[in-house]
Amino acid sequence: MKRISIALTTVALLFGLAPLLYALDGEEILRRVDRNLNPESYEMYRKLINIEPDSSRKEFVLYTIKKGQDRMVALFLSPASEKGRTTLRLDDNMWLYMPSVGKPLRITSLQSIVGGVFNNSDILRLDYSKEYTVQSIEEEGDHYLLGLKARSGTVAYDSLAMLVDKKNVIPIETRCYASSGILIKTLHYSEIKDFGGGIVRPSVLETDSPLQKGYRSVMLFAEIKARKFNDEVFTLSFLPKVEELR
Amino acid sequence: MKLRQVKLRQGKLRQGTAARVVAAAGLALLLITSPPARARGTELPAESEEFSSEPTEFSFDLSEFEKSPWSFHGYVQGDLSYSWLNRDAALYRLELPGANRDRYRLGGGMEIQAGLAYQQGPFTAFALGSTEGWYDGEDWSGDLLLYEGNLSLQAGPNVYFTLGKTLLRWGKGYAWNPTNFAGRDKNPSDPDLSLEGYWMGIADIVKSFPGPLRTLALTGVILPVSGSMNSAFGEKDHVNVTGKLYLLLYDTDIDFMALSGGSRSARYGVTASRNVTSSFEIHGEMALVTDSEKNVLDPEGNITMETEDAWNYLAGIRYLAPTQTTVIAEFYHNGQGYTKDEVARYFDFLSAAEDTQFNALRPGLSGYQQPNFMRNYLYLKASQKEPFGWLYVTPALFTIYNLDDRSFNLVPEITHTGRENLELRLRFNYLVGGRGTEYGEKLNAWKTDVRLRYFF
Numbered sequence: 001m002k003r004i005s006i007a008l009t010t011v012a013l014l015f016g017l018a019p020l021l022y023a024l025d026g027e028e029i030l031r032r033v034d035r036n037l038n039p040e041s042y043e044m045y046r047k048l049i050n051i052e053p054d055s056s057r058k059e060f061v062l063y064t065i066k067k068g069q070d071r072m073v074a075l076f077l078s079p080a081s082e083k084g085r086t087t088l089r090l091d092d093n094m095w096l097y098m099p100s101v102g103k104p105l106r107i108t109s110l111q112s113i114v115g116g117v118f119n120n121s122d123i124l125r126l127d128y129s130k131e132y133t134v135q136s137i138e139e140e141g142d143h144y145l146l147g148l149k150a151r152s153g154t155v156a157y158d159s160l161a162m163l164v165d166k167k168n169v170i171p172i173e174t175r176c177y178a179s180s181g182i183l184i185k186t187l188h189y190s191e192i193k194d195f196g197g198g199i200v201r202p203s204v205l206e207t208d209s210p211l212q213k214g215y216r217s218v219m220l221f222a223e224i225k226a227r228k229f230n231d232e233v234f235t236l237s238f239l240p241k242v243e244e245l246r
Numbered sequence: 247m248k249l250r251q252v253k254l255r256q257g258k259l260r261q262g263t264a265a266r267v268v269a270a271a272g273l274a275l276l277l278i279t280s281p282p283a284r285a286r287g288t289e290l291p292a293e294s295e296e297f298s299s300e301p302t303e304f305s306f307d308l309s310e311f312e313k314s315p316w317s318f319h320g321y322v323q324g325d326l327s328y329s330w331l332n333r334d335a336a337l338y339r340l341e342l343p344g345a346n347r348d349r350y351r352l353g354g355g356m357e358i359q360a361g362l363a364y365q366q367g368p369f370t371a372f373a374l375g376s377t378e379g380w381y382d383g384e385d386w387s388g389d390l391l392l393y394e395g396n397l398s399l400q401a402g403p404n405v406y407f408t409l410g411k412t413l414l415r416w417g418k419g420y421a422w423n424p425t426n427f428a429g430r431d432k433n434p435s436d437p438d439l440s441l442e443g444y445w446m447g448i449a450d451i452v453k454s455f456p457g458p459l460r461t462l463a464l465t466g467v468i469l470p471v472s473g474s475m476n477s478a479f480g481e482k483d484h485v486n487v488t489g490k491l492y493l494l495l496y497d498t499d500i501d502f503m504a505l506s507g508g509s510r511s512a513r514y515g516v517t518a519s520r521n522v523t524s525s526f527e528i529h530g531e532m533a534l535v536t537d538s539e540k541n542v543l544d545p546e547g548n549i550t551m552e553t554e555d556a557w558n559y560l561a562g563i564r565y566l567a568p569t570q571t572t573v574i575a576e577f578y579h580n581g582q583g584y585t586k587d588e589v590a591r592y593f594d595f596l597s598a599a600e601d602t603q604f605n606a607l608r609p610g611l612s613g614y615q616q617p618n619f620m621r622n623y624l625y626l627k628a629s630q631k632e633p634f635g636w637l638y639v640t641p642a643l644f645t646i647y648n649l650d651d652r653s654f655n656l657v658p659e660i661t662h663t664g665r666e667n668l669e670l671r672l673r674f675n676y677l678v679g680g681r682g683t684e685y686g687e688k689l690n691a692w693k694t695d696v697r698l699r700y701f702f
Binding site: 045047049052053054056058059061063077078079080081083084090091092093094098099100101102103105106107108109110111115121153154155156204218220222223230231232234235236237238241243244246 | 304306308311313317319321361365370398400403404406413414415416417418420437438440441450452453454460461463465492494497499519520521523524525526527529564566572631632635637638663664666667668669701702
């Protein structure tokens with residue numbers, strides 16, 4: 001009788017928990033979030049808007065390309081004072097090429113090449129699943145709450161709390177924390193839009209930070225298209241030539 | 247290459263209150279370029295729900311950014327400076343020969359710099375030039391300069407060729423680049439200034455890989471020197487060959503470079519840089535210059551040429567503190583530089599020599615007149631993004647410290663970018679050093695300048 005009870009309990013647990021375990025595979029959810037936000041290799045146009053406490057604004061327009069999980073380039077198209085500046089990210093390595101300087105300089109992820117609340121890691125964001133591992137997952141009504149932990153110390157934020165819409169599997173809000181537990185900033189995704197090619201995702205990303213009270217920054221996405229690139233496009237030698245890809 | 251140079255003699259501008267004029271101009275420009283202060287100092291609520299998306303609030307019309315084969319950009323700049331001259335300095339006599347005993351100098355100028363590019367298929371033509379006019383306290387001058395003018399070809403996915411006037415900037419250092427074998431030396435007090443290139447042919451081959459070696463790039467350069475081409479590079483009637491091998495290996499940038507003998511002696515270099523953490527970068531350069539030649543003034547007032555192999559090297563860091571303070575620190579050893587005794591002898595000579603004797607030796611003493619011509623230097627710069635809530639304002643403080651004679655300059659500056667495409671910079675350069683030291687013998691005791699730049 002005891003054996004039968006154990007067997008029944010085991011079967012019940014297996015059959016009962018298996019779908020739950022499958023449904024709550026955090027790593028898989030995170031990978032789907034990545035793919036729903038953008039194809040693995042793509043080109044994209046974005047506008048970054050920094051809004052200051054006095055309501056004044058600064059706007060930047062970027063042409064961005066990405067290949068695979070760890071290669072990304074962003075070229076400034078506007079304003080004139082920034083035009084031609086190009087940033088490259090390869091894994092955790094980042095460089096900034098300024099035409100006036102004439103050579104790439106290494107930059108770090110916590111710096112910001114545009115000022116405002118977005119830092120370099122926000123502007124040159126790789127796939128979440130490349131930089132973070134899922135440590136916890138909770139269901140909250142129509143959302144999953146993912147607890148993400150940085151895979152290495154060179155990632156800008158030590159941990160993330162990402163609220164994911166269950167239906168579309170896209171993030172609604174992401175809170176970014178330092179290793180000390182301090183909230184660095186919050187990212188808010190909104191305005192879901194069909195970009196074509198099967199890409200349906202938020203077209204607006206806003207951020208604010210308790211460390212920069214009164215400031216906020218907004219990223220508008222205008223065009224995202226899957227596109228393949230040669231590996232050599234993502235090298236320092238190519239940075240002055242990125243405009244030729246448009 | 248200088249295409250045209252004009253000098254117009256003008257009556258000397260004497261301004262008893264010139265310093266106040268420069269300061270007032272700077273403050274006036276600061277006010278003009280400041281955005282409306284409607285709600286400055288007030289804080290919007292930081293709670294995220296206060297920032298809910300309002301789609302009508304923002305717009306993005308992509309048609310404004312359609313690609314054209316033509317690209318045109320540049321800036322218009324005006325600047326005004328006021329200098330308090332050091333009449334006891336050796337360089338006062340050098341740069342203001344004769345009986346001129348001015349105490350002040352008011353200068354200024356205008357510059358238009360523009361770049362034009364045209365792309366057709368794999369070909370890109372590019373030109374960058376400037377025209378400027380300035381007043382240096384004595385004369386009005388003008389200049390028209392072609393910084394770069396070249397044609398490049400993308401011959402394959404990873405092969406590029408460039409032919410024409412091109413500026414190469416090799417090296418990782420912010421203030422100095424001892425491995426910049428085929429470029430011009432930058433001004434460590436203004437390292438981002440445009441520099442003139444040399445006429446050359448360049449071939450680049452780049453290859454990416456998976457694994458620890460992510461990128462390998464090989465650059466080959468041919469740089470001919472004749473009486474009418476690249477004459478500033480060195481001895482004429484040579485075809486110089488230089489090259490660089492770049493590796494991104496284990497997340498570290500590594501360069502190896504070499505220059506064959508010719509117009510300059512053969513030299514070899516290596517550089518490296520790496521991000522240690524998300525806010526900390528380290529870099530370094532080292533160069534061996536074989537048979538480096540240096541004119542040295544001996545105790546009898548004769549110039550002798552010394553030839554020896556010289557090691558030049560640099561080590562530096564860049565750090566972003568949690569307070570948004572960026573710190574750059576670099577140590578530079580200039581193995582081709584002069585020792586403290588050699589420099590003291592030079593300044594003694596300048597003080598005692600008759601004008602005729604000095605003028606006769608002056609061409610041979612040009613090595614003493616280069617920026618940072620001694621052996622060991624420290625560069626320190628700290629800049630703070632928008633302190634005290636001052637929007638678009640970045641104050642900075644930097645110093646170039648001569649470790650041999652303990653003289654230095656101290657430069658506070660403030661940059662304001664409140665209006666789109668408009669940049670205002672106010673700078674004060676204070677020089678500290680005793681007699682016989684590098685900064686103690688410079689023309690200026692201090693200098694303040696204001697620069698307004700509009701980008702288009």
